[in-house]
Amino acid sequence: MTFGNAPMWRALGFSAIFLVLALPLPGVHAEDATPTPEEYVGHAGGDSHLLPPGEFKLDNRKQLCGQRPTVIDNALDDYGAAYPGFLIMNPRLLDKVSTPVKQWIFAHECGHQFRGPDEETADCFAVQRGRRQQWLTPEGLEEVCNFIAPAKGDGMHFSGSHRCEYMRRCYEDPNIK
Ligand SMILES: [Zn+2]
Numbered sequence: 001m002t003f004g005n006a007p008m009w010r011a012l013g014f015s016a017i018f019l020v021l022a023l024p025l026p027g028v029h030a031e032d033a034t035p036t037p038e039e040y041v042g043h044a045g046g047d048s049h050l051l052p053p054g055e056f057k058l059d060n061r062k063q064l065c066g067q068r069p070t071v072i073d074n075a076l077d078d079y080g081a082a083y084p085g086f087l088i089m090n091p092r093l094l095d096k097v098s099t100p101v102k103q104w105i106f107a108h109e110c111g112h113q114f115r116g117p118d119e120e121t122a123d124c125f126a127v128q129r130g131r132r133q134q135w136l137t138p139e140g141l142e143e144v145c146n147f148i149a150p151a152k153g154d155g156m157h158f159s160g161s162h163r164c165e166y167m168r169r170c171y172e173d174p175n176i177k
Contacts, residue, residue, distance in 0.1 A: 056106075076093075085113075104130060
Protein backbone atom coordinates (compact mmCIF):
# COMPACT_ATOMS: atom_id res chain seq x y z
CA MET A 1 0.00 0.00 0.00
CA THR A 2 1.27 3.45 -0.83
CA PHE A 3 -0.10 6.94 -0.55
CA GLY A 4 0.70 8.58 -3.83
CA ASN A 5 4.13 10.05 -3.56
CA ALA A 6 4.21 10.37 0.22
CA PRO A 7 7.65 9.64 1.62
CA MET A 8 7.57 6.34 3.46
CA TRP A 9 10.82 5.51 5.17
CA ARG A 10 11.71 1.87 5.42
CA ALA A 11 13.78 -0.18 7.81
CA LEU A 12 15.59 -2.14 5.16
CA GLY A 13 14.91 0.10 2.24
CA PHE A 14 13.89 -2.23 -0.53
CA SER A 15 11.83 0.60 -1.91
CA ALA A 16 12.96 3.85 -3.39
CA ILE A 17 9.77 5.76 -2.73
CA PHE A 18 11.59 8.67 -1.17
CA LEU A 19 13.87 8.98 -4.16
CA VAL A 20 10.85 9.37 -6.42
CA LEU A 21 9.42 11.91 -4.04
CA ALA A 22 12.63 13.90 -3.99
CA LEU A 23 12.17 14.80 -7.65
CA PRO A 24 10.33 18.09 -7.90
CA LEU A 25 6.85 17.46 -9.22
CA PRO A 26 5.11 20.55 -10.51
CA GLY A 27 2.15 21.46 -8.36
CA VAL A 28 2.60 18.52 -5.99
CA HIS A 29 3.79 19.00 -2.45
CA ALA A 30 5.03 16.10 -0.40
CA GLU A 31 3.05 17.29 2.59
CA ASP A 32 -0.20 16.99 0.68
CA ALA A 33 0.31 13.27 0.16
CA THR A 34 1.45 12.39 3.67
CA PRO A 35 -1.30 10.42 5.38
CA THR A 36 -2.34 10.92 8.97
CA PRO A 37 -2.07 7.78 11.13
CA GLU A 38 -5.87 7.51 11.05
CA GLU A 39 -5.88 7.65 7.24
CA TYR A 40 -3.17 5.00 7.12
CA VAL A 41 -5.16 2.65 9.37
CA GLY A 42 -8.28 3.35 7.31
CA HIS A 43 -6.48 2.28 4.14
CA ALA A 44 -4.57 -0.65 5.65
CA GLY A 45 -7.70 -2.15 7.21
CA GLY A 46 -7.38 -5.68 8.59
CA ASP A 47 -6.16 -5.73 12.17
CA SER A 48 -4.09 -2.56 11.80
CA HIS A 49 -4.54 -0.08 14.60
CA LEU A 50 -3.10 3.03 16.17
CA LEU A 51 -1.26 3.17 19.49
CA PRO A 52 -0.72 6.48 21.28
CA PRO A 53 2.85 7.51 22.21
CA GLY A 54 4.29 5.26 24.91
CA GLU A 55 1.86 2.37 24.32
CA PHE A 56 3.96 0.36 21.89
CA LYS A 57 6.14 -2.37 23.40
CA LEU A 58 8.78 -4.68 21.99
CA ASP A 59 9.47 -7.74 24.16
CA ASN A 60 7.75 -5.90 27.00
CA ARG A 61 9.96 -2.82 26.67
CA LYS A 62 8.13 0.43 26.11
CA GLN A 63 9.25 2.19 22.91
CA LEU A 64 9.16 5.95 22.73
CA CYS A 65 9.73 8.31 19.84
CA GLY A 66 8.90 11.69 21.29
CA GLN A 67 5.20 12.31 20.87
CA ARG A 68 4.91 10.18 17.73
CA PRO A 69 2.21 7.48 17.72
CA THR A 70 2.80 3.98 16.33
CA VAL A 71 0.61 2.20 13.81
CA ILE A 72 0.58 -1.61 14.03
CA ASP A 73 0.35 -3.17 10.57
CA ASN A 74 0.99 -6.90 10.25
CA ALA A 75 0.47 -6.66 6.49
CA LEU A 76 3.31 -4.18 5.93
CA ASP A 77 5.90 -5.55 3.50
CA ASP A 78 8.78 -4.61 5.80
CA TYR A 79 9.63 -4.85 9.52
CA GLY A 80 9.00 -1.19 10.06
CA ALA A 81 8.45 2.04 8.19
CA ALA A 82 7.60 5.63 8.91
CA TYR A 83 5.79 8.60 7.51
CA PRO A 84 6.60 12.03 8.84
CA GLY A 85 4.64 12.15 12.11
CA PHE A 86 4.23 8.46 12.90
CA LEU A 87 5.93 5.07 12.87
CA ILE A 88 4.61 1.82 11.42
CA MET A 89 5.63 -1.46 13.00
CA ASN A 90 4.97 -4.99 11.77
CA PRO A 91 4.89 -7.41 14.76
CA ARG A 92 4.41 -10.41 12.46
CA LEU A 93 7.96 -9.89 11.12
CA LEU A 94 9.46 -8.28 14.23
CA ASP A 95 8.60 -11.44 16.21
CA LYS A 96 11.24 -13.26 14.14
CA VAL A 97 14.22 -11.16 15.27
CA SER A 98 16.08 -10.64 18.56
CA THR A 99 15.25 -7.88 21.04
CA PRO A 100 18.16 -5.56 20.09
CA VAL A 101 17.31 -5.93 16.40
CA LYS A 102 13.66 -5.10 17.10
CA GLN A 103 14.65 -2.02 19.09
CA TRP A 104 17.13 -0.95 16.44
CA ILE A 105 14.37 -1.07 13.82
CA PHE A 106 12.10 1.12 15.95
CA ALA A 107 14.96 3.53 16.68
CA HIS A 108 15.91 3.70 12.99
CA GLU A 109 12.36 4.72 12.05
CA CYS A 110 12.40 7.18 14.94
CA GLY A 111 15.64 8.59 13.56
CA HIS A 112 13.80 9.51 10.37
CA GLN A 113 11.31 11.50 12.45
CA PHE A 114 14.00 13.66 13.98
CA ARG A 115 16.76 13.60 11.37
CA GLY A 116 14.94 13.30 8.04
CA PRO A 117 15.22 10.93 5.10
CA ASP A 118 18.94 10.14 5.13
CA GLU A 119 19.40 6.41 5.83
CA GLU A 120 22.93 6.56 7.23
CA THR A 121 21.89 9.30 9.65
CA ALA A 122 18.89 7.23 10.79
CA ASP A 123 21.19 4.22 11.29
CA CYS A 124 23.61 6.33 13.31
CA PHE A 125 20.80 7.86 15.39
CA ALA A 126 19.55 4.35 16.20
CA VAL A 127 22.85 2.91 17.42
CA GLN A 128 23.81 6.00 19.40
CA ARG A 129 20.39 6.02 21.06
CA GLY A 130 20.79 2.32 21.84
CA ARG A 131 24.19 2.90 23.40
CA ARG A 132 22.90 5.85 25.44
CA GLN A 133 19.78 4.00 26.63
CA GLN A 134 21.86 0.88 27.20
CA TRP A 135 19.78 -1.54 25.18
CA LEU A 136 22.42 -1.92 22.47
CA THR A 137 25.62 -3.71 23.45
CA PRO A 138 28.47 -4.41 20.99
CA GLU A 139 27.04 -7.96 20.72
CA GLY A 140 23.61 -6.52 19.92
CA LEU A 141 25.16 -4.34 17.23
CA GLU A 142 26.63 -7.47 15.65
CA GLU A 143 23.14 -9.00 15.64
CA VAL A 144 21.90 -5.91 13.81
CA CYS A 145 24.78 -6.27 11.33
CA ASN A 146 23.95 -9.92 10.70
CA PHE A 147 20.32 -8.93 10.23
CA ILE A 148 21.01 -6.33 7.54
CA ALA A 149 23.95 -8.16 5.95
CA PRO A 150 21.85 -9.67 3.12
CA ALA A 151 20.43 -6.28 2.14
CA LYS A 152 21.75 -5.21 -1.22
CA GLY A 153 22.26 -1.57 -2.01
CA ASP A 154 19.87 0.39 -4.18
CA GLY A 155 19.43 4.00 -5.26
CA MET A 156 18.69 5.07 -1.69
CA HIS A 157 20.51 2.58 0.51
CA PHE A 158 24.03 1.36 0.76
CA SER A 159 24.62 -2.36 1.11
CA GLY A 160 24.27 -4.01 4.53
CA SER A 161 28.03 -4.30 5.00
CA HIS A 162 28.58 -0.63 4.22
CA ARG A 163 25.80 0.41 6.61
CA CYS A 164 27.35 -1.74 9.32
CA GLU A 165 30.78 -0.28 8.93
CA TYR A 166 29.27 3.16 9.38
CA MET A 167 27.14 2.07 12.36
CA ARG A 168 30.16 0.58 14.12
CA ARG A 169 31.95 3.92 13.74
CA CYS A 170 28.87 5.81 15.02
CA TYR A 171 28.51 3.47 17.96
CA GLU A 172 32.07 4.28 19.05
CA ASP A 173 31.75 7.99 18.32
CA PRO A 174 31.13 10.02 21.52
CA ASN A 175 29.75 12.90 19.42
CA ILE A 176 26.01 12.55 18.89
CA LYS A 177 25.03 12.75 15.24
ZN1 LIG B 1 15.29 4.12 6.84
